[in-house]
Amino acid sequence: MALPIPPVQAIDTETTGLAPHGSDTMFSYSLCDWDGKTSVHRLDGGPIRQTTNHANLDKFWSDTSIEKTMFNAKFDTLFCEKKLGKRLAEQSVIHDSYIMSHLLRSDRKVHKLKELAWELAGIPRDDEQAIHAYVRGVEENFSHVPEHLMEIYQHRDAERTMLMHRYMYPQIQANPKFLEIYKMEMDLIKVTMRMEKRGMMIHRQRTLDTMAKLEKDLALATQEFVTISEKITGQRIFPGQTAKVSKLLFKYLKLPDLADGSTSKDDVLLPLREQHPHPIIDLLLKCRSWKHGVSMLASYLDYADDTDTIHPSINTCGAGSTGRESCSKPNLQNVEKDGNLKNPFPSPARLCFRPRPDHILIPIDYAGQEMRWIVHISGDKRMLAEFNRVGSDPHSLAAGIFYPPFTEEEERDFHFVNDAIRKGFSAFKKGQKEFKMLRDSAKNTNFAKPYGCNFVKAGFILGIPEPLSKKRCAEYDAMFPDLVGCLRNGMQEVRECGYTTNDFGRRLYINPSEAYMWLNYRAQSDGAEVTKRAQVRVHKYLREATSEEVGILLAIHDEILIEYPRKRLKDIGDIMGNIHKLMTTFPEASVPMEIEAKLCTVSWAQKRELVWKGVA
DNA sequence: GTGTCACGCGCG
């Protein structure tokens, strides 16, 4: 008896390049049905064939009884949409074995179709060699490769795509949690396609002006650096020559070598700058930062289209190990902020990004995501209670424990400790600089403790002597036993089964020799899960409520950036109220989620608080 | 010239 054939077909597209939002187009596609029957269709080379195959492609996508499976579905779907000139994703059931591969084995190093098909089904990997040889020879894209060469490879790629679907999808279906996450991921892909298309606008003139200023300052600083280095060593050393710079600092100038010859900013240059100020250190910091700034700004301009809009490539499973997203070409998740205390000579790149004309930007970020998830994961009763208290402040709570007023005995033994610490945290009110200082140290320790730091390091963070730190840590440990103890249990789990499962059912493989990474992976992945769901929910809502006049531009791990037309500003209270609800409703979490919204009218860098009706 | 590596650094 024949089994019913699932209505799934695989499609693989061939394109002139990798930029679906740019000038690249699709010139051919191949299909494979459930049984492995493949076909190749050219969309170039003569009007008759072109018209026929265009119509066939349209028919393929219009038939909603067929589910479409792809490998990296966002890529193929975007090119099909571009070719057919209409939206396809929203009204189709699409599958993606690239996503499945990530969900099933997050520890896999490569998730490439050819590699997977070789590893899982023994399909040889040699079919692309002839094409690559050809492309290299004439320096052209695949559309110029002779058709007979392309065909062999296209048949096989369509077949691989179907094989991967047939191999992996049952494994996804077998686990209800996997299936739920997979469906969310497929929704997210559709959302991400629209985000990429919308793109982020750069202010061209402002960028050019900023680059000109940075280049000028950079030239001066470089000149000075080379001159001084020559004076000291007799040799012209440039700031980029790390090995020579290391020699200059530690051999010639005999500055203390803090990290085995490394000249990295945070670990070496900034501490040196405080303790042994030397003009060469600041010059080096300036040269590095500004050179980096200039080249990043230049690359942003390169990526911008003729409307000054950047369409990045967002990989929804970019961080294979944690479920986080990544962004490339360019990476808009690491655009430099100004006012970063860690860089004394910044390049203010976010100033160069602007809202589209007649729009504002609304960055919405989750407050204290990582800490919330750490506390949830640990299940620590007392800390959970603090998070669930109205007006809670876990870092102040910790500050009260780490910094009680000194006893007489402590005053005698540790009289050299600074005044603020001796008086204790309770002696200060919000707004005072001592309050902030002590709370910040307690906050850092609150993070460090669950990650397993000992009392020696804690004492260093807290700025108190070791014997005192030992005592205070013991009090902290007694008060929050599960918070400091959860890492052990998690590590045990990883050593036993090689993976952990986050609070949404996603499986995270962790190398048992690196089991200590458990808590970090868990916190990152739970946070990622929330932000991903937030995007799907908010996009769906904005589509229905505003016909996509309001839309998401970007997600940055615990933050989403929204584009909002000025003409709808009168509705902002309602819309933000609904977004707030969608972004914070997560029964999976035993701690409340909170968001903070800001508002940018001029640039991404210049933010004001955004308060909407009904929220204090 | 092309590819790979380690480093450094931006964001979270």
Next chain:
DNA sequence: AAAGCGCGCGTGACAC
């Protein structure tokens, strides 16, 4: 500055 981790990308150094 300080406890841990995840990404992308520009650079210089080095092998081929």
